[in-house]
Amino acid sequence: MKLTKQQLEIYSKPGSLTNSKNMYKTLKNFFNNNLEAKTDIYLQGSYANHTNIRGDSDVDIILEFTSIFSHNINEFSPEEQNDFHNRYTNAKHDINYYKNQVRRLLNESNYTFIEKDKCFKITEGTAINADIVVCSSYKKFTEYPKCIEGILIPSNPKTISFPKLYKEKLSSKNTETNKNYKSMVRIFKNIFNYINTNSTEKYANLSSHIIESVLYNVPNDYFKDSNLLERFTSILDYLNSYENYSEMLTPDEQETVIGDNILIKIELQKFLEEIYGYM
Known part of the structure; x- marks a missing residue:
């Protein structure tokens, strides 16, 4: 392989989005119709950011349960922590409760999946593989009460990321x-x-x-x-x-x-x- 101008032009083109768009629409409808909790569903990764190439297989789909959130308020002063706890009450359920709901839905569906540390990988039932990432919202306070919005994945150890900011x-x-x-x-x-x-x-x-x-x-x-x-x-x-x-x-x-x-x-x-x- 020689990296000529022509080869670079070929390599610069995005991979097909048809299968990923159809699959995302199908799965988004599936979860929206079956999940009771408030959930923000969106893509992350190469398909979301339009940096996908031919041969990219897995599509990452975020299920962000927005009724609960984690935070870093413990890094701030006692006064700021006290103000935070006066503003917010403890959630009724944690993220593992909602992860169990997603697991149950997938078990009852026609999709074949593998449970991994950070996602449920759907391997059959869709045109291409899909990684379903279950997470809660995350607030990274930078100067209380200002914060950066992200997500927390209940992996081991826990994973914090900022997919919307990343895409922006x-x-x-x-x-x-x-x-x-x-x-x-x-x-x-x-x-x-x-x-x-x-x-x-x-x-x-x-x-x-x-x-x-x-x-x-x-x-x-x-x-x-x-x-x-x-x-x-x-x-x-x-x-x-x-x-x-x-x-x-x-x-x-x-x-x-x-x-x-x-x-x-x-x-x-x-x-x-x-x-x-x-x-």
């Missing part, structure tokens, strides 16, 4: 880069899949999410060259010369992409260097 930030990045950010993400994701399939070097610790997040940290000006090959090369050069991978932030800007994970850092550097061999 990706959309802004794409707008600020003349709509070239998301297409560049698809290019790098396709290259990653090709190399991981055909190269002797395997990148077990890298993921599409990490690649998407790393590219989010590239300054906007690098995405604005009108020539696709030159744009791709300048971004690749920038990343290969970058020294502080550990400081890169995820698109929601709430945590680092790599942090102190040496294995991911080493694999990322090797992957970026190996791309030159296809140019």
Whole structure:
């Protein structure tokens, strides 16, 4: 495989959304018709953010139970904590109660699923696999009572993320880069899949999410060259010369992409260097 301008143009195209849209509509209706609790149902991941490529299989569907929420109020002063507890009362049920409801619905349905730590993976009964993520709302207070809205997944350990903020930030990045950010993400994701399939070097610790997040940290000006090959090369050069991978932030800007994970850092550097061999 040679990374010519023509190949990059092919790699920049999004994968089909037909099956994912139909499946999402079907499952959203299924849960809306059968869940009694107030639930916000929406997509997250590559299909939600339009960075999906051909071959992307799983669709992530969030079931956010909004009648309950978790928080970080214990990080604030006693006065602020007291005010918080005066404003809010304890919920009648916790998230595991609602997770049991979802499990029961799926058991009674025609869907075949596997229960995993962070989701119910539907493997049969839909055109493509679906990861059903059950979660509660989460309020990350930054300066009480101001907060950032996210979700809490009852995994082990618990997972906190900010999918709506993530999607919003990706959309802004794409707008600020003349709509070239998301297409560049698809290019790098396709290259990653090709190399991981055909190269002797395997990148077990890298993921599409990490690649998407790393590219989010590239300054906007690098995405604005009108020539696709030159744009791709300048971004690749920038990343290969970058020294502080550990400081890169995820698109929601709430945590680092790599942090102190040496294995991911080493694999990322090797992957970026190996791309030159296809140019």
